[in-house]
Amino acid sequence: MELGGVMGGFYRISEWVMRLAYVNLLWILFTLAGLILFGAAPATAAMFQVIRKWVMGKEVPVFPTFWKVYRSEFITVNFLWFILVVIGLILFVDYLFFGTLEGFASKLLQFGSISIFLMYLITLMYIFPVFVHYDLKTLQFIKYAFILGITHPLQTLMMAVGGVAVCFVIVNFPGLLPFFSGSVLGFLWMWLAYQAFCQSDTVFKKKSNAFNQNETSV
Template identity: 30%
Template sequence: MNESSFIHKNMAFGRCIYNLFSLQLFILFYSLKGFIIFGFFPAVAATFQVMYRWMVYREYDIVISKQFSIFYAENFWKANKIGWLLTGSALLLAGDLMISKQMIQSPIIHTVLVIVFIIFLLLGAYIFPVFVRYDYHSLFVYFKQSFFIGISSLPQSIAIFILGALLYKVFHWIPFVALFFGAPLLIGGISWFAFQGILKAEALKVAALDKKEEKRG
C-alpha cells in the first residue's frame, strides 16, 4: 500500500466518522425541535433519506444539513403518522403478549401473538426505507409494501434482526459508541439490508412483468 492510498483511506474513514456523528447530532437536535414527541420520527425518516442517497445513488457529497432539514420539514406530519401508528400498534401487541403470558396462558394464542409481533418488527424495519423510496398517498400502502418486501426478502430481513442483536451487544459493551454514533449506525445497518431487499423486490417485479409480456407475445 503506497502512502497516498493510505492517506486517502484514512481521510475517507475520518469523513465517515464525522458524517455519522453529525447525523447523531441532527437526530438529537431535530427531535428536540419537535419536542421529541413530534420530532423523533421525522428526524429518523430524514436520517433514512440521507442513508438512501448514500447507499442507492452514491451521493456521498450531499450537504447533510440541507438534505436533512428539507426532508424533515416536507415530511413532518406524514412521518409522525407512520411512526405513531406503528408504535401504538406495537405497544398494544406487547400488552397483549404480557396479558397472554401472565393471565390467559394459552400456548396457541401466545404463539400467534408472537408471530404478529415479529411481523410488526419487520414492518418497523422496512417502513421508513419504503417511505423514502416511494411516494404514496395512502399510509396503508406503505405498510402493505413494507410487509411484502420484508417477506419476499427473507435473507435481508433476517440480517436486519441479527444486526440489531449485534449492535445491542456492542452498545452494551461500549456505551460511548451508542452515545456518539448509535442511531446512525443502527439506521445505516437497517438501510443497507432494507434497500437491498427493496431493489431485489423491484427486480423480481420487473422480471415477472417481462415474463408476462413474453407470454402475451
C-alpha cells in the same frame, strides 16, 4: 488528487466516521426539537433519507436534505408512526391478557401473539427505508415493509443481528451514543433494505417484460 494505499483508506474511513457522526447529531437534535414524542419519527426519516442518498452513491448537502424531509414529512411520518405504536400496544396488551388465561388455549394464543409481534418487528425494521424510498399511501408503507421483510429473509436476519450488535456496543460503550447510536444502525438497515429493493425491482421488471412479451405475441 485522490489518496491511495493505506492513507487513502484511512482518509475514506475518517470521512465516513465524520459523516455518520454529523447526521447522528442532527438526528438527536431534531428529535429533541420535536420534544422527542413528535420529533423522533421525522428526524429518523430525515436521517434515513440522507443515508439512502449515500447508499445510492449520491453526494447531497446533509443539513438542507435533512431539514427538507423533517419539515415536509413531519405530519405524515408522525401519523404513520402513531399507527405503528398503537398496533404495538395492542399486541403487547393481547400478550399480557392471554397470559392470564389457563390451559392449552392460553399457550397457543400467546405463541400466536409472539409470532405476530415478530412480524411487527420485521415491519419496523423496514418501515423507514421504505418510507424514504417509495411514494406510497400511509397503510401501503406498512404493507410493503412487511412484504419486503418476509420475502427477503437473509437481509431481514442480517438487519436483526446488526440491530442487536449495535445495541450491544452502545450499551457497553455509552460514550458512542451521541455520535453513532442511530446513524450506524440506520446505515446498516438502509444498505440491506436497498439490496432488497433492487432485488424486488429486478423481479418486477422481469415479470413485467415477460407479461408484455406475452401480450405482444397474442
